[in-house]
Amino acid sequence: MSTVSNSTNIFWQDCQVGRPERQKLLNQKGCVVWITGLSGSGKSTLACSLSRELYTRGKLSYVLDGDNLRHGLNKDLGFLPEDRTENIRRTGEVAKLFADAGLICVASLISPYRRDRDNCRAMLPDANFIEVYMNMPLQLCEARDPKGLYKLARAGKIKGFTGIDDPYEPPINCEIEIKHDDGVCPTPTVMAGQVVTYLEKKGFLEH
Amino acid sequence: MSTVSNSTNIFWQDCQVGRPERQKLLNQKGCVVWITGLSGSGKSTLACSLSRELYTRGKLSYVLDGDNLRHGLNKDLGFLPEDRTENIRRTGEVAKLFADAGLICVASLISPYRRDRDNCRAMLPDANFIEVYMNMPLQLCEARDPKGLYKLARAGKIKGFTGIDDPYEPPINCEIEIKHDDGVCPTPTVMAGQVVTYLEKKGFLEH
Structure with missing residues (x-):
């Protein structure tokens, strides 16, 4: 029996x-x-490739995509700092439920602030939170600009865009770092392989 | 490509x-x-019994318990009408994700307002939302009072308690109704069996 901050009588x-x-x-x-x-x-790209690779091994994963969640669970939130924090908090709570359900939950979000990510890590037993840092230079991301958002941000049509006029705080001690090789990115299969190897080594792919 | 209410640039x-x-x-x-x-x-009781019964058949379910969620995802919410509505909305959104992940998601919440439940139903393809109404008389629930909450509500120590000073709106067209027999409740196994039979008949226990 226990009680919580905002509501007593919760069992x-x-x-x-x-x-x-x-x-x-x-x-x-x-x-x-x-x-x-x-x-x-x-x-x-990594999230999709990883879920495909896990599927071929008969493992159940589920991708929580930051953009997709903003259509549903987080549709009441915008991009103010407190909204971003709440966006990450809810995603972390849902990811925790999926991990509890036994799934390999793949959360894919810019999640620019270190504190927000660390709060999600703190929700789970430490070894169960595997932080993967996509360490790609801004110039490369901006050159790709798959959604045309950097262009809008540079033109001042989007405010508070991560990397342009809002900070990205890289992880300090992440479990996995995906690196480019002199501006050339690893293929989706190679990136997914890097994560699968880690999961395998740590025993997540067996019960 | 699409945009949503609160935030453009979401893909x-x-x-x-x-x-x-x-x-x-x-x-x-x-x-x-x-x-x-x-x-x-x-x-x-039904949620637990159901998840056990499904497990013995090799089926994966996950229980979203209203009280448990108030420790995590919904811990910022209280019991004002708008908080109750948001509590149900978020639970519905998470349940939808679990269904999308392929699980039989068992949501167990008082969810007293018909409109809130119908909003959750509307999130899913109709046949994928199976409403189970625990049709037990107030006197019976109050006599059980497993958490001692009715006693507190009658003493005025809890305000807005469903069934006492806040309404419960029974479903109009639910898929399953669990009934008492002259004040005697079915056993957990019998209740779970009623739901499993429904799931089986509707083809949810095979892909």
Whole structure:
């Protein structure tokens, strides 16, 4: 029995089918793969490639895409700093539920502020939060500009755009770093392979 | 490419591994089993029993418990009408994600207002929202009072308690109704069986 800040009379319900049973059913361990990086750095590409690679191994993953969530759960939020923080907080809470459900949850969000990411990490047992930093130079991301957003930001038509007039704070101790090689990015398969190798080594691909 | 109300420049990301692939992996179809009813009507009992029954059949479910969510995703919300509505909306959005992930998502919340429940139903393809109404008389729930909340509400120590000084609006066209028999409730196994039979008949337990 416990109470929480905003509401007393809230009781924690436990079920006989828990995380261990679900992980056994799936033959994997639940975790959160949190992909952070600038717009255009390849987060979604990696998320898709990773979910495909896991699927071919019979593993269940689910991608939480920052943009997609803004159509649903987070559609009441804008881009003010407090909205960005709440956006990340909710995504972290949902990712935690998916990990608890036994899935490999792949969260793909710019998530520019270190503190917001660290708050999500703190929600989970440490080893279950795997931070993947897309370490791509701004020039490369801006040259790609897959959504045409850098152009708009440079023209002043978008305010507070990460990398242009809002900061991106790189991770200090991330689990995985995806690097370019002199401006050349690894292929989606190579990037996904890097993450899968990590998951395998850490025992997430068996229960 | 699309835009949403609160934020332009949001793009929908599609992945090659989608709901059909996940459902194939799990050999089931994703859906939301939404259990509504008074406090003490047996919602959590049914949710647990159902997840156990599904597990023995090798099916993956996940319980979203209203009280548990108030410790995490919804911990910023209280019990004012607009907070209750937002609580249900977020739960519905998360349930939708779980159904999309291929799971049988069991949401267990008082969810007293018909409009809030119908809004959640509207988020999903109609057949994927299965409303289960715990049709138990107030006297029975109050006699059970497993959390001692009715006692507090009657003493005026909790305001706006559903069934006492806040309305419960029963579903009009729910998929499943759990009834008492002259004040005697069905056992957890019988209740779960009623839902499993429905899921089986509608093809949710195969892909």
